[in-house]
Amino acid sequence: DSGVTQTPKHLITATGQRVTLRCSPRSGDLSVYWYQQSLDQGLQFLIQYYNGEERAKGNILERFSAQQFPDLHSELNLSSLELGDSALYFCASSVSGTGLYEQYFGPGTRLTVT
Amino acid sequence: EDQVTQSPEALRLQEGESSSLNCSYTVSGLRGLFWYRQDPGKGPEFLFTLYSAGEEKEKERLKATLTKKESFLHITAPKPEDSATYLCAVPQFMNSGGYQKVTFGTGTKLQVIP
Numbered sequence: 001d002s003g004v005t006q007t008p009k010h011l012i013t014a015t016g017q018r019v020t021l022r023c024s025p026r027s028g029d030l031s032v033y034w035y036q037q038s039l040d041q042g043l044q045f046l047i048q049y050y051n052g053e054e055r056a057k058g059n060i061l062e063r064f065s066a067q068q069f070p071d072l073h074s075e076l077n078l079s080s081l082e083l084g085d086s087a088l089y090f091c092a093s094s095v096s097g098t099g100l101y102e103q104y105f106g107p108g109t110r111l112t113v114t
Numbered sequence: 115e116d117q118v119t120q121s122p123e124a125l126r127l128q129e130g131e132s133s134s135l136n137c138s139y140t141v142s143g144l145r146g147l148f149w150y151r152q153d154p155g156k157g158p159e160f161l162f163t164l165y166s167a168g169e170e171k172e173k174e175r176l177k178a179t180l181t182k183k184e185s186f187l188h189i190t191a192p193k194p195e196d197s198a199t200y201l202c203a204v205p206q207f208m209n210s211g212g213y214q215k216v217t218f219g220t221g222t223k224l225q226v227i228p
Contacts, residue, residue, distance in 0.1 A: 042220040090157050090158075103216065104160060105159070
């Protein structure tokens with residue numbers, strides 16, 4: 001158990017809908033990263049927050065957004081969903097806002113868009 | 115953009131048959147390299163961080179080494195429970211400054227047969 005929690009574990013929704021994925025970091029970690037992992041692709045970095053502020057953006061679509069709250073939990077919002085958005089979504093937390101320290105991953109949310 | 119390449123893509127070993135996995139990268143000024151293990155449908159599990167050429171880290175049957183151009187994950191006398199996908203990752207310098215992004219390789223899928 002990494003100490004990072006994600007809810008829900010599974011999500012099935014229809015095209016065009018909007019969903020919210022939630023992540024709580026390990027105790028003491030200030031940084032949260034979001035990743036997307038599709039069957040045919042590796043882990044794709046989406047976005048990073050550190051202590052409530054956005055620090056870095058990766059290949060995140062404009063239909064996706066995220067935020068980190070004062071209690072340090074983070075939410076990833078996916079809207080106007082398409083079939084291609086079906087994937088595993090992971091969050092990871094780290095003690096540092098840089099990428100120079102190890103990240104601890106949650107169990108993931110499996111999103112299925114039908 | 116910095117590249118992280120892992121080989122082989124898949125590896126099948128008999129129990130007790132030692133081997134090595136490779137991670138090569140093209141980054142200017144390596145600031146560290148991470149190894150993770152990922153079981154199917156689960157979040158990656160942190161294994162090692164290596165920060166400088168010549169550094170080695172060990173954990174049970176796994177040993178990670180780092181040179182200026184690549185890293186190896188040596189698996190000695192593997193057991194079936196070592197079957198997983200092994201990922202390496204490197205911090206990537208961003209145009210906005212800092213190393214917030216971490217680029218993952220696509221992994222080596224290891225299968226250890228009893």
